[in-house]
Amino acid sequence: ILAALSFFATGSTQTNLGDNFVLGLSQAMTSRSIKEVTDSMTEHLASRHIRFPNTANEINRIKEGFFLKHRIRGVVGCIDCTHVPILAPAEADEDHPPIVYYNRKGYYSLNVQLVNLLVNMKILAANSQSPSSVHDSAIWAASIIRTNVERTFRKGNNIWLMGALLHICRNAQPGTPEARYTLRHSQTRNVIEKCNGLLKMRFRCLSKQLLYHPIRVGKIIYAAVVLHNLAIDFNLNDLNDEEPLIIDNDENVPNIHNNHDVLNEGSRVRANFIRRYF
Template sequence: MNDNNNIALFIGLLLEENHNRNFMRIERRRLRDQMNPFEMPDAQFMKMFRLKKQCTINLINALQQFLPTKNANAIALPKKVLITLNFLATGSFQNSVGSNTWLSASQPSVSRAVNEICSTIAEYLLPTWVQFPTTEESIRLVKQGFFLKYGFRGVLGAVDGTHVEILAPPENDINHPPYVYINRKGKHSINVMLISDVDCRILAVNARFPGSVHDSAVWQMSSIRNHLQLQHEAGHTNMLLIGDSDYPLEPWLFTPIAIPRNIQEEIFNRKLSSLRNTIERTNGILKGRFRCISRLRTVMYHPTQAAKIIYSCCVLHNICKAANMIDEDIEMRDENDVSDLVGGGNVDVSIHQRGIEARNHYIRNM
């Protein structure tokens, strides 16, 4: 289906939406509802929605099988998607999105659209678009990328945590007591674990833990850690991640040497620092592109829905990477990131010792 046909389809859906309402509402909103965002200049479209037009059409088509129109008064799916993309892109309040000339809708309608689209993306598209390498070919490609750029062997990704500020849950929320979301800076947040490849594509994301949980504790409860540990114990010792000093040193997770004792260890630290810039840049691009999770914004949602918004941003980030979109307007360092007490979580002494031995062996053979 070409762009002209898709534009015609979009207009048709919006016109159908209008005809399902009463005559007075049609007369009052005819001009605004019939304006078609796909007729915008490309640069303006990407500024408003962050995705290219074709990527947006592909997203609408992908969601269509999961979100059929249920009743005559429902907002057309293309409009729901564009409302959501605009909200994620700008981080503005919903009534601002709803009053947009191109996307006129009431505030409750905007809220429902964001909830519905983000929930659907998180449930159905996240497993496809955010995948940790597990096949022989995907593992080879990720390792090759890190080796060619940084000279590190066996690296499957760089890991880091970033905080996304959220609305405090209600005081009577038993399952999400507000105090556990308070981070070291006294703000309510979700501590999001991200893993990226050398090209800043997100390989894994975990947005289930509140802001009071340390990066190392999030890692220790991660399914990725369990997977790498099992692989290591099965003899696949050339599979590891790179993290900063907030993470525990393990045979499958290398961290910097606190006090280098020789030139080899200094070289290792420098290479490690350069490689870790990958995940810092990924975080900056993600939050710069989707301002709703920027350090300058607060996600005004309950933690469960805020997590779905975060997952949706990660999916859309990878869609942008797949389309070779330029990483513009990025925050290279998330200054609002916080780490709680260093060494959070319980460290397994035997695994830590094995990590020291694995790292020393790696350094000797660099």
């Protein structure tokens, strides 16, 4: 367990961890420890510690907390994606061709979708299996969370997720509802980036190239989210206050600019949101 936790926290290679005289484990034993601890957390702890609200009381409590802190009504969380570097899959891997993991910044990665609870920076949902070539909007379209949010909305419970997909109003005139919305959106966006940065700062393995198969990397990311939420639940102050917080600004922009139907629908939803809450 200590070997796995050390790996999550530092991102050190299995060889370096195996050479650690305190742990006293071989490289093979270190590798097995990381795998077993990761699998155990994803199989037995994830469902308890990564939970999107699904009852009326949970949803209303989160919406109230978000409004008190950010002055935006109806929001239960904030959604964004971030890249986690990985080793290029083998060319012979037909199910995971390297090209689909090569991102626009010039390295191989997974595009990880996170839904954050900005009140305390806890993560409510995570999707850690998508290649970097999959756009944020496509990940969201296939998300179980999307289905749950839409179902709740149809039942008459106003529920929103803030994030990159609900864009700001450019050139909004000062003093208008559009300007107030844009200011709040920009402030919220900054906090989202801090949330993702906190996760990567707390677990340095997510900032370094993970030398594993993409499926294994996805499990490592999910396990790190479990540990992140546990740290918040137990109020663990495990970060150096003097160390600046990483601001995660991967700026994953959905590839929807040529889809006029999507753009028009997004503008309509945004206009209704502004009219109702600003």
